[in-house]
Amino acid sequence: MESIRELYRIGYGPSSSHTMGPRYAATEFLSRHYDAIRYEADLFGSLAATGKGHLTDKALREVLGGTGKSVTIIWYPEVVKPFHPNAMTLRAIGPQEDLLGEQTYYSVGGGKVILEGQQSLPIKRTYPQYLSKMKHILAYCEKEGIQLWELVVKYEGPEILTFIEQIWTVMLESIQNGLNQEGVLPGGLKLPRKAAKFFVQSKDLVGPVGTPARALSYALAVAEENAGGGKIVTAPTCGSCGVLPGVLFYLRNQYKLPQVKILRALLTAGLIGNLVKHNGSISGAEVGCQGEIGVACAMASGATAQLLGGSIHQIEYAAEMGLEHHLGLTCDPMMGLVQIPCIERNAMAAMRSLDHASYALLTDGRHKVSFDTVVDVMMETGQALPSLYRETSLGGLAKTRF
């Protein structure tokens, strides 16, 4: 399993696979072919199907065309490459219209990019192979008497605390920026931002309605910031980036938690997301929204259980519920924008995270379906989903008219 540094990425929305990944690929390609006269980009599968709404073309033009060179983008939504539905081929063209270089990239989710020819290269392991399943991690933690976050520090090194502090700082900024913004989000949906209004209204609400309204507004703030192309942290993706910071900020304020506790919860959440990424997928184009919002909810549920004093088994149970109760969730964004259903889904998943943690904390942590099992089921379900529901905007909500 890789470092959680590969999971939490700081970048600009609206999509980790369709915006951040292509931006990274273009930067890598440019570093090798900066002397080209012009560039071409073939976009395949989901990258082509929802690339316009997800601003893939804008990301490529900004990087490759940054020095005034032309960038031709050719869309092939019907061509799906066998390795991954998010594929793109970049070409550098010389002065005689000669081909200076060509490279195919796969944007496999969460901003990670794999180059053609490198699919089978071994991943850079931070954790030993025998700790690549939750059940082995739990057994190890039991044996050593340590918490999940301590296992992360043990294998990532103490420097991970500095990294995670930076991650939390950007998460806080994204909440604040989102709460300060008003107006309509870019794209054709004319969707107004709601976070600022919800936050103000939540101050007038008391009791069981008021405090959760605050958590909703925090999750919305980050999701709206992402939809507007703002700076966020993938947790585990751009589309699902509001769930974890929304919940953590809410709990911090509600229980007056010291920062160190939040940082440790972020480490545990990173471990949970990493396990899904390693054994399953966090790509909406591959497994639908269960791999994005479902995983974000699992991360936030586990983090909440930890912050509220849960054992490692209760944390595992909460995380399992976060994913289990999003099984089958489709990815069908309207107009290919990361707005409907994505933004509300962040807020709803944030609320569910609190419920999952409460439920798990009422138990002794024993339950029937393990986290590892639900990850396998998510993969199986995702592969059974028709491509209409895997980030192509060809079915479901994406087909509705308003």
Ligand code: SF4
């Ligand atoms: S529906 Fe879910 S998976 Fe699809 S773009 Fe929106 S947040 Fe991402």
